[in-house]
Amino acid sequence: MPYRRLPNTDSARLRALKRAVEISKEIPPFRLAFSMKTLVKIQAILPLFENSISHQRQTLVNQTEKAKRNQETARKARLYITHFIRVMNMAIVRGELPPETRSFYGIATDDATLPSLTTENELVAWGKRIIDGEEYRIRKGSSPVTNPTIAVVKVRYEKFLETRNHYKTINLRASECVNKTSDMRREVDELITTLWNEIEAGFSSLPEDEKRIGAERYGVVYVFRKNEMVRRDLSPTLFGTDQEENH
Structure with missing residues (x-):
């Protein structure tokens, strides 16, 4: 015998709920194979679940877009900070700046290597x-490093901080949406299980084939095992068109 397969995707869950609402409009309440109590619950949760799924999808799209923007501003900030340090080191090599200049930036006076800017946290700290350090050095009367100036570096750095904060915010929202939808998903699964149990119970007095046909009309999904031979015209179910096209 075929076995019942509960929805395992959000699209399938929505399909099951919508089918119950649709058939409730086609059949008088006293003839429905499931209770009005279950119908009321479905009508209440369906728009909420559908909206939650839609909101989650849009949030994930926004998250992807913000991630790309964040990566780009981080790349530019990293480029300008790296270039600033290199220009400063070259000025020291040429004798235009004393080695002690490095100490203003938290770098050892004899260290001409570039600090690691691989992670965003490193980029934030070193930026x-x-x-x-440069602004303090200039206030002390020292000649500023140019090409790029610290003002230009600061613009790129602050833009990176701005997009980074936006990205963190959208990540938080995405996480909240995922958790909310996950909680609703469990509730929906329980409701569909109750719905399908009631539907099958409503046709329990019929022979197995007729019971399955009736339940399928309500959206209950059955799957035949590979070793089960089923005639194509066994029943005109909701999925009959697809079955005919596949043969």
Whole structure:
């Protein structure tokens, strides 16, 4: 015998709920194979679940877009900070700046290597050190590093911080949406199980084939095992068109 397969995707869940609502409009309440109590619950949760899924999808799209934007602003900030440090080191090599200049940025006076800016946290930390150090050095009367100036570096750095904060916000929203939909999904699964149990119970007095045909009309999904031979015209179910096209 075929076995019942409950929905395992959100699209299938919505299909099951919508079919119950649709058939409730086609058949008088006293003839429905499921209770009015279940119908009321379906009518209440369907728009909420559908909206939650839609909101989650849109949030995930926004998350992807913000991720790309965040990566791009981080790349530019990293480029400008790296270039600033290289220009400063070259000025020291040429004798235009003393080695002690490095100490303003939290770098050892004899260290000409570039600090690691691989992670965003490193980029945030070193960007602040470089900007604060250069601005303090200029206030002390020292000649500014140019090409790029610290003002240009600061613009790129602050743009990175801005997009990073936006990205964190959208990540939080995405997480909240996923959790909300997940909670609703469990409730929907329980409701569909109750719905289909009631539907099958409503046709329980009929022979197995007729019971299945009746339940399928209500949206209950059955799957035949590979070793089961089923005549194509066994029943005109909701999925009959697809079955005929596949043969």
